[in-house]
Amino acid sequence: MVSAGNAQSGLVWLVPEVGALPRDASGMQVREGRDLITATYAHIGPNVRDTSRRYAGNNLACTNCHLQAGTKKFGLPLFGLFGAFPQYSARSGNEISIEDRVNSCMTRSMNGRAMPVDAPEMQAMVAYIKFLSSGVPSGVTLPGMGAGNMPELDRAADPVRGRPVYARACLGCHNTDGSGVRNSIPSSAMGYMMPPLWGPDSFNNGAGMARLSTIANFVHFNMPHGADYLNPQLNVEEAWDVAAYVVSQARPQKAGLEHDFPNRLDKPVDAGFGPYADGFSQQQHTYGPFAPIRAALEKLRSEKK
Ligand code: HEC
Numbered sequence: 071m072v073s074a075g076n077a078q079s080g081l082v083w084l085v086p087e088v089g090a091l092p093r094d095a096s097g098m099q100v101r102e103g104r105d106l107i108t109a110t111y112a113h114i115g116p117n118v119r120d121t122s123r124r125y126a127g128n129n130l131a132c133t134n135c136h137l138q139a140g141t142k143k144f145g146l147p148l149f150g151l152f153g154a155f156p157q158y159s160a161r162s163g164n165e166i167s168i169e170d171r172v173n174s175c176m177t178r179s180m181n182g183r184a185m186p187v188d189a190p191e192m193q194a195m196v197a198y199i200k201f202l203s204s205g206v207p208s209g210v211t212l213p214g215m216g217a218g219n220m221p222e223l224d225r226a227a228d229p230v231r232g233r234p235v236y237a238r239a240c241l242g243c244h245n246t247d248g249s250g251v252r253n254s255i256p257s258s259a260m261g262y263m264m265p266p267l268w269g270p271d272s273f274n275n276g277a278g279m280a281r282l283s284t285i286a287n288f289v290h291f292n293m294p295h296g297a298d299y300l301n302p303q304l305n306v307e308e309a310w311d312v313a314a315y316v317v318s319q320a321r322p323q324k325a326g327l328e329h330d331f332p333n334r335l336d337k338p339v340d341a342g343f344g345p346y347a348d349g350f351s352q353q354q355h356t357y358g359p360f361a362p363i364r365a366a367l368e369k370l371r372s373e374k375k
């Protein structure tokens with residue numbers, strides 16, 4: 071169990087325990103949602119027998135990124151966020167529901183197709199995410215959300231420097247070619263023991279994890295597997311450079327990314343795809359340094375007002 075105290079409110083909140091739920095219809099739906107998040111590939115992956123249930127386009131599991139089934143601080147947790155939806159999405163330029171947000175990971179992180187809102191699998195995942203917000207008062211942001219926020223570098227992150235870091239600290243699990251290690255033969259719906267970081271069965275270039283700041287912070291605070299925010303294993307520089315090395319590798323490309331962030335001034339500085347409002351190169355948007363871009367965007371925003 072992970073505790074998540076909140077300094078302002080004095081609230082001490084613990085991730086609720088799925089096993090404590092009654093085995094009634096709603097308790098079983100939450101369990102099913104947790105299973106979908108921990109073994110996504112076995113239920114809605116590209117190799118499941120029932121082709122109508124093939125929503126995910128790769129054999130990842132949500133929990134490969136939303137660590138410990140969405141309960142790990144700074145491991146992209148899924149707790150405490152249900153009440154924040156619907157919310158404005160800068161990426162789509164309009165208000166989105168929690169189902170839209172799940173589908174955003176389905177079509178990008180999972181490189182798949184959107185699920186209908188009334189699909190039983192969607193409803194179960196949302197029931198689990200809602201359960202992970204049990205007892206969180208509305209408007210309260212729990213500590214530990216996202217993937218953390220380490221200092222940035224003054225220089226561009228460097229794939230060439232990241233390569234030996236990968237060889238030393240990642241390759242033993244994620245494989246020489248970043249393709250991970252399967253649980254069983256590739257055509258089975260058994261997923262990975264060690265998930266791929268690039269290549270055809272990885273997240274696509276429109277995914278949050280494809281953005282340098284997201285993957286660098288995620289790696290700093292969670293990798294090698296077992297590290298956490300209290301005990302990072304890589305220093306800040308190594309984390310940025312190894313993230314740059316992973317980002318520089320080939321992965322599935324999502325069509326239509328030019329429609330993301332219709333208000334270009336709201337586009338994250340580290341979006342690796344154009345168009346951009348600020349005149350900086352795609353190279354600098356991909357690897358940094360980001361401070362000059364941020365300053366230019368701030369200037370453009372104040373001019374607009
Ligand atoms: C490859 C990594 C990865 C995988 C796999 C993945 N996600 Fe995500 N997810 C992310 C990242 C990164 C974010 C934050 C995105 C951002 O920076 O905006 C996110 C955000 C979310 C959010 C919003 C969280 C918030 O704080 O508002 C939800 C809900 C979510 N994912 C659900 C899922 C579900 C359900 C699955 C499986 C079907 C899944 N994700 C698979 C990386 C992943």
Ligand code: HEC
Pocket residue numbers: 130133134135137138235236239240241242243244263264265266267279285288289293294295304312313316
């Ligand atoms: C001891 C084995 C191990 C090592 C070493 C390791 N990882 Fe991981 N990594 C994992 C596992 C296992 C997961 C999936 C997490 C889960 O399901 O709990 C993961 C998940 C990830 C993810 C998100 C999922 C995905 O497929 O994209 C990224 C990114 C990642 N690791 C990057 C790295 C980097 C970079 C390094 C080196 C600094 C590294 N890892 C070192 C085992 C490892």
